[in-house]
Amino acid sequence: MKKKLVFATNNLHKLEEVSHILANTFDLLSLKDINCYSDIPETAETLEGNALLKAKFVYDYYQMNCFADDTGLEVEALNGAPGVYSARYAGNSHDSQANMKKLLTELKGINNRKAQFRTVISLIIDGKEYLFEGVIKGNIIEKKRGTSGFGYDPVFVPEGYNQTFAELGNDIKNKISHRAQAIDKLCKFIQNIQ
Numbered sequence: 001m002k003k004k005l006v007f008a009t010n011n012l013h014k015l016e017e018v019s020h021i022l023a024n025t026f027d028l029l030s031l032k033d034i035n036c037y038s039d040i041p042e043t044a045e046t047l048e049g050n051a052l053l054k055a056k057f058v059y060d061y062y063q064m065n066c067f068a069d070d071t072g073l074e075v076e077a078l079n080g081a082p083g084v085y086s087a088r089y090a091g092n093s094h095d096s097q098a099n100m101k102k103l104l105t106e107l108k109g110i111n112n113r114k115a116q117f118r119t120v121i122s123l124i125i126d127g128k129e130y131l132f133e134g135v136i137k138g139n140i141i142e143k144k145r146g147t148s149g150f151g152y153d154p155v156f157v158p159e160g161y162n163q164t165f166a167e168l169g170n171d172i173k174n175k176i177s178h179r180a181q182a183i184d185k186l187c188k189f190i191q192n193i194q
Helices: 012-022 047-062 096-106 170-176 178-193
Strands: 004-007 027-029 066-075 114-125 128-140 156-158
Touching: 004 012, 012 027, 012 170, 012 178, 047 066, 047 114, 047 128, 066 178, 114 178, 128 178, 170 178
Parallel strands: 004 027, 004 066
Antiparallel strands: 066 114, 114 128, 128 156
């Protein structure tokens, strides 16, 4: 029987992406599946802190093994911004279009377009906490391209590719992305402790 594992997210894009990556390894449950409709705080100043806050909330209130992630786009010329504020870079509405517009405006005229996506996953199993990280380096282009993915995908070209995440499509993205790397580490770890 597959182990039940809660992914502490309400983001359907993330849930779909992670379900695809995990395939048949776990019985993956969302916050909705466990009737958690709370607005889990993300008040930490780091990706690690936010991932841990979310995982601890679910573990403490629902007593279920779980993991949570936090992801940031870190742009070299902007001293790592938007980073932990990536989802609300242009305000609290989590508007991807507004976030991309603000990012492209701030990079106007700047030659250094180096950036990286970084995902940190906090896993809590039987009360023990573990962290996993995935990073993919690339560049921010000047205009959006592509229709697949979500967030900053239309403006991010990963190293070794000529297309944005939004042009590459989910099959390729789910093999090479920051989240895929972190999930891969998570899966290998869990399989070793089962």
